[in-house]
Amino acid sequence: MKVEGIQSKVNDEITIEELFKLWFESYKISVKESTANKTQQVFDHHIKPTLGKYYINEITTPIIQQLVDRKAKEIVKFKIIYNYLNRMYIFAVTMNLATGNPVTSVILPKKSTRLHRDTEHNFYNKQELIEFLATAKDINQRVYVYFLLLASTGLRRSEALALTWKDIDFTTKTIDINKTLTSGFNNKLIVGSPKSTKSKRTVPISDNLLTELRKYKLANAEFDKLFHTYKDTYVSLSKPARWLRQVYDKNKSLRHITTHGFRHTFASILFESNPNIKPTDVQKILGHETVEMTLNIYTHVTSDSEARVTNAINLLNF
Secondary structure (H helix, E strand, O other), rough: EEEOOOEOHHHHHEHHHHHHHHHHHHOOOOOHHHHHHHHHHHHHHHHHHOOOOOOOHHOHHHHHHHHHHHHHHHHHOOOHHHHHHHHHHHHHHHHOOOOOOHHHHOOOOOOOOOOOOOOOOOOOOOOOHHHHHHHHHHHHHHHHHHHHHHHHHOOOOOOOOOOOOHHHOOOOOOOEEEOEEEEEEHHHHEEEEOOOHHHHEEEOOOHHHHHHHHHHHHOOOOOOEOOOOOOOOOOOOHHHHHHHHHHHHHHHOOOOOOHHHHHHHHHHHHHOOOOOHHHHHHHHHHHHHHHHHHHHHHHHOHHHOOOOOHHHHOOOOO
16 A cells, blocks of 8 residues: 555654655645645754654654643744644544554643744834835835835735736726735745735725835836846845845834834824724725734834823813
8 A cells, every 4th residue: 555655664664754744745735835835844943853753653742742842932833833743643543654643632831931022012103114214215216115115005025025017006096915925845936815815905005105106117117026136026035124124224223123013013003193093994904804903913002192091081080
């Protein structure tokens, strides 16, 4: 009997690494290539170094428990390691490659002890954004337009990088978000469908952004893609991080945020500028699957809003 081209062996001759390869062959055809690539990376970095050479039937619950406990101290999303091992062993039992599943008895830590990234302050207020964009403009037009685009629309990094001029409607002043740029096997760039159903959307363009996009298009008239190489291929997913470093190197006084922080910035300034804006409206523009995601991530209490609350409390007379 053969399983995906590999001759079946006695149970204790199948290693975790071999089991992963067997399971992965069926798994990767059921998900996007970018998802499969991330799964491969998780195995290579977090499972294979510790368990790869073990035979599957010599793996015990305590061995996996030690790995999960250690990873809970090292990475925030440690549960994904548990999930992949569990799915691999379910596959092994189904294929009669293993006598049982030692993962099911593992006690998952409630949460990672590793410090999470500071998302609460990972955004700019309006004045900080103006200073950042002024510095970006001094770098070059492309860097300026890219970050202006993120801060004016709330697009994800990969959504902005995937844009072509056909996606920009200068008449209706809208952007059609219909694709995203992802990384496949061997770092191959892939143009794929948006992150979720809600991620496919139409986003309005401000007058200022429209003006800057017109100028940028004139300077890049021979290219189809907004952010391109000289051969009109897509730039790498790591390019925005390099652009960001350029801005911070030029202006040392700027507070550092991540590229994703400009998505936060867009939502925060939107909420701040108009208290009557509904979270469901912002959810639609951001392409969040649920309104809870919008509320949980983007309702920051800035210094200005805190001052307004304080003033309102001072006016209360009971």
